[in-house]
Amino acid sequence: MTQFDLNDDTVVVIIGSGAGGGTLANELAQKGIKSVVLEAGKRFDFGDIENDEWAMFNKISWLDKRYSAGGWHGAVNHPNLPAWIVKGFGGSTVHWAGVSLRLKDYEFKTRTTYGEIAGANVEDWPVSLEEMVPWYEKAELKMGVTGKTTGMPHLPWNNGFRVLAEGCRRTGRTDYNSGPMAINSVERDDRPSCQQIGFCMQGCAIGAKWSTMYTELPRAEETGNCEIRTEAMALKIEHDESGKVTGVVYADADGNQHLQKARVVCVAGNTIESPRLLLNSASSMFPDGLANSSGQVGKNYMTHTTAGCYAVLPEKVHMFRGTSVAGIVGDEVKDVPSRGFNGGYYLEFLSLGLPFMAAFLEPGNTGWGRSVARALEQYDQMSGVWICGEDMAQEQNGVTLHESEVDQYGLPVPVVAKTPHNNDYEMTSHAYETTAQIYEAVGATDVYELPAYPASHNMGTNRMHADPSKGVVNAHGQSHDIANLFVSDGSQFTSSGACNPTLTIVALAIRQAEYLAQEMGAGNI
Amino acid sequence: MLQGRIVFHRLKKPEKDYAGVSRRMFLMTTAMAGVTVGTMTAGVRPGLAAALDDQQSAQLLRMVQDIYPHPDLLPLSAYEDVVATVLAGMDNDESAAKAVREGLTQLNAMAQEIYGSAYADIEDPDAREGLLRTVENEGFFQGIRWKAYFGIYDNKELWPLFGYEGSSVEHGGYIDRGFSDITFVPQGPTLEERLAEVQN
Numbered sequence: 001m002t003q004f005d006l007n008d009d010t011v012v013v014i015i016g017s018g019a020g021g022g023t024l025a026n027e028l029a030q031k032g033i034k035s036v037v038l039e040a041g042k043r044f045d046f047g048d049i050e051n052d053e054w055a056m057f058n059k060i061s062w063l064d065k066r067y068s069a070g071g072w073h074g075a076v077n078h079p080n081l082p083a084w085i086v087k088g089f090g091g092s093t094v095h096w097a098g099v100s101l102r103l104k105d106y107e108f109k110t111r112t113t114y115g116e117i118a119g120a121n122v123e124d125w126p127v128s129l130e131e132m133v134p135w136y137e138k139a140e141l142k143m144g145v146t147g148k149t150t151g152m153p154h155l156p157w158n159n160g161f162r163v164l165a166e167g168c169r170r171t172g173r174t175d176y177n178s179g180p181m182a183i184n185s186v187e188r189d190d191r192p193s194c195q196q197i198g199f200c201m202q203g204c205a206i207g208a209k210w211s212t213m214y215t216e217l218p219r220a221e222e223t224g225n226c227e228i229r230t231e232a233m234a235l236k237i238e239h240d241e242s243g244k245v246t247g248v249v250y251a252d253a254d255g256n257q258h259l260q261k262a263r264v265v266c267v268a269g270n271t272i273e274s275p276r277l278l279l280n281s282a283s284s285m286f287p288d289g290l291a292n293s294s295g296q297v298g299k300n301y302m303t304h305t306t307a308g309c310y311a312v313l314p315e316k317v318h319m320f321r322g323t324s325v326a327g328i329v330g331d332e333v334k335d336v337p338s339r340g341f342n343g344g345y346y347l348e349f350l351s352l353g354l355p356f357m358a359a360f361l362e363p364g365n366t367g368w369g370r371s372v373a374r375a376l377e378q379y380d381q382m383s384g385v386w387i388c389g390e391d392m393a394q395e396q397n398g399v400t401l402h403e404s405e406v407d408q409y410g411l412p413v414p415v416v417a418k419t420p421h422n423n424d425y426e427m428t429s430h431a432y433e434t435t436a437q438i439y440e441a442v443g444a445t446d447v448y449e450l451p452a453y454p455a456s457h458n459m460g461t462n463r464m465h466a467d468p469s470k471g472v473v474n475a476h477g478q479s480h481d482i483a484n485l486f487v488s489d490g491s492q493f494t495s496s497g498a499c500n501p502t503l504t505i506v507a508l509a510i511r512q513a514e515y516l517a518q519e520m521g522a523g524n525i
Numbered sequence: 526m527l528q529g530r531i532v533f534h535r536l537k538k539p540e541k542d543y544a545g546v547s548r549r550m551f552l553m554t555t556a557m558a559g560v561t562v563g564t565m566t567a568g569v570r571p572g573l574a575a576a577l578d579d580q581q582s583a584q585l586l587r588m589v590q591d592i593y594p595h596p597d598l599l600p601l602s603a604y605e606d607v608v609a610t611v612l613a614g615m616d617n618d619e620s621a622a623k624a625v626r627e628g629l630t631q632l633n634a635m636a637q638e639i640y641g642s643a644y645a646d647i648e649d650p651d652a653r654e655g656l657l658r659t660v661e662n663e664g665f666f667q668g669i670r671w672k673a674y675f676g677i678y679d680n681k682e683l684w685p686l687f688g689y690e691g692s693s694v695e696h697g698g699y700i701d702r703g704f705s706d707i708t709f710v711p712q713g714p715t716l717e718e719r720l721a722e723v724q725n
Contacts, residue, residue, distance in 0.1 A: 050692070051691065051692035051693060051694050051695075052691075052692060053679075054675075054679055146723065147723050148723050148724075148725065150723075151723055151724050152723065153716065153719035153720045153722075153723055154719055154722070154723065156704075156705060156713060156716070156719070157705060157712075157713025157714070158699075158704045158705050159703075159704065159705055159706065159707045161713070162705065162707065162710050162711070162712070162713055163707070163710055165710075165713070166710035166711060178713070178719075185719075194698075194700075195694075195697060195698030195699075195700045196693075196698045196699040196700040196704040197693050197694050197698035197699065198693055198698075198699060199692075199693075199694075205694040206694070313709075314709070315707065315709045316688065316707065317707060318688065318690070318703065318706075318707075320689060320690065321690070321693075321699035321702070321703055321704040321705075322698075322699050322700075322704035322705070353689060353691070354678055354684060354687050354689040355678050355679040357678075358674060358677075358678035358679075359674070359678075365661050365662050365667060365670075366661060368592045368593060368661075368670050368673075368674075369591075369592070369594075369654050369657070369658075370594055370650065370651075370654060372593070373593050373594045373595055376593075376595075376678070376687065377595060377598060377687070379687050379688060379689060380687065380688025380689065442709075442710060443709075
């Protein structure tokens with residue numbers, strides 16, 4: 001496999017191999033642009049994937065020391081797990097469920113649509129849906145998203161979603177379906193069709209679900225234009241006297257440090273690690289961290305407004321059989337301020353196995369006893385949803401560096417603060433009520449409301465903004481302060497929208513690759 | 526709203542006589558408890574007997590049953606296995622062992638003070654759970670609770686009793702094994718219907 005010299009300063013260094021970094025690496029490689037990907041985790045393959053919730057959690061999760069902070073329940077109940085993301089080859093595309101929704105037009109223009117929201121820091125994206133549509137289409141074709149772009153039918157409906165869908169029908173809803181999902185419903189792109197295995201979020205054992213682990217990354221390597229170094233943890237981005245970035249210092253598996261020189265650096269380490277790296281790269285020239293003249297690096301952390309809601313039905317459901325997120329209800333995704341909140345939410349059918357249901361039904365010290373045990377005896381009669389709604393950017397929510405404690409690499413431990421906005425509480429309450437009504441219509445006897453899980457959707461900490469004083473990067477993810485420093489992951493998001501972020505991350509990465517090729521070709525960077 | 530509490534559905538049907546069922550099971554399992562734990566710790570695993578005396582072993586078994594009570598669903602041996610795991614952990618960690626012994630003593634003292642009997646002899650399961658609630662934030666309790674959690678809900682031997690079937694990839698997934706077999710709601714769309722909706 002191709003190896004680039006540490007002193008080769010013609011390469012693009014990409015930090016992270018997930019939806020953003022992995023896609024960018026392959027897009028650049030196909031254009032003949034050379035890159036080195038630094039992936040902090042290990043190289044996984046299909047042999048590592050098991051249908052076992054805790055085994056996979058322990059194998060692939062990012063479990064380096066972190067602190068949860070702020071007013072959300074996780075600061076108490078998940079004190080060291082603010083986010084549920086992956087450390088490994090393929091990043092969180094190993095864990096993601098495959099939901100591939102586009103942001104709505106108004107979600108790119110939240111400031112214009114909502115106006116100023118007290119206590120929030122809501123802004124417009126510097127791109128519109130109209131500009132993004134062709135990139136969304138490219139992303140859908142790349143990933144194999146069921147729906148009109150590919151012509152691939154949505155997946156067959158499993159038991160758990162059929163219950164939800166029937167409740168939707170009986171309550172007069174029209175927008176519910178088993179897609180769009182980046183899961184093959186037919187053989188496509190050298191990957192098999194879904195076998196309704198379940199355990200999508202433990203890594204798809206057969207590769208029916210798109211993941212950079214077995215698509216973008218090996219394809220990038222095959223070109224000879226991309227070297228992926230695993231167990232390579234980025235520690236610091238270096239710059240020269242002119243302020244241009246020049247390379248990345250990283251630690252290898254043995255803890256030895258190396259400097260990989262670079263023409264361009266693209267940060268795609270997910271929404272906690274990306275701002276953390278920029279903050280850890282502070283220098284005398286950039287005392288507040290790289291690309292941080294706006295002061296917005298590490299701020300505006302968004303996770304989506306989320307919760308779980310599970311109903312007990314009169315008969316067996318066996319919701320765990322089949323695709324984990326088997327269907328999506330979309331008709332609450334609209335901005336109707338008379339509901340008492342701005343923005344909207346999806347209800348996404350989500351099966352949990354018995355171990356995770358028992359852990360998350362009532363997380364924390366109180367989650368035991370007769371009420372919990374009684375609920376779990378009805379496990380095989382449950383169907384339920386994950387509520388995924390827009391989360392308002394707030395400056396107080398974000399990633400900061402611990403004052404004294406360092407991790408195994410000697411870097412300050414990240415402290416991840418999240419306090420829900422009142423908008424979140426109002427939306428969650430509405431979504432619980434809506435879900436209960438849907439399931440009541442199919443005869444639910446009990447409905448259990450679960451608080452948010454540690455976030456798998458993490459966004460906003462290096463946000464895009466047309467105004468360099470209000471955001472970190474421009475519409476192409478290029479930092480306002482440093483022309484050859486880019487952000488390529490979900491930390492670019494200006495608003496969270498209601499939808500799962502991966503499709504937008506991939507679309508932005510494809511678009512960014514095009515821009516990089518153009519700017520490098522023109523000698524601008 | 527976003528607190529970590531179960532919120533019961535507002536239209537919840539009246540409960541069946543759960544407490545009555547529970548109490549019958551309680552009487553039976555308590556009668557067995559002293560014997561089985563004593564046998565297990567003294568006979569099968571003699572090395573563990575030192576961690577707790579018979580009375581405290583029986584109290585621990587009652588406590589583990591009260592943490593995740595499934596009297597009609599799980600065999601007593603499931604809880605005995607959890608107790609064995611706790612005892613094994615105590616053998617390997619003297620400070621944890623001390624915390625468990627002191628916690629059990631504290632719990633019994635509280636039971637004596639309020640109900641005039643040892644914890645394991647209180648017949649009302651609500652009363653026992655109430656006592657446990659007062660110590661639920663203590664390390665010894667959560668240590669036992671999480672061992673019980675993994676021993677019961679992450680235990681492949683017990684999954685079938687909850688109707689959970691677990692790993693499917695080795696069987697070719699659920700595609701031919703009932704992923705869409707329920708009959709109390711309508712079928713989903715056919716392949717032809719699903720194709721028609723995405724093709725222009």
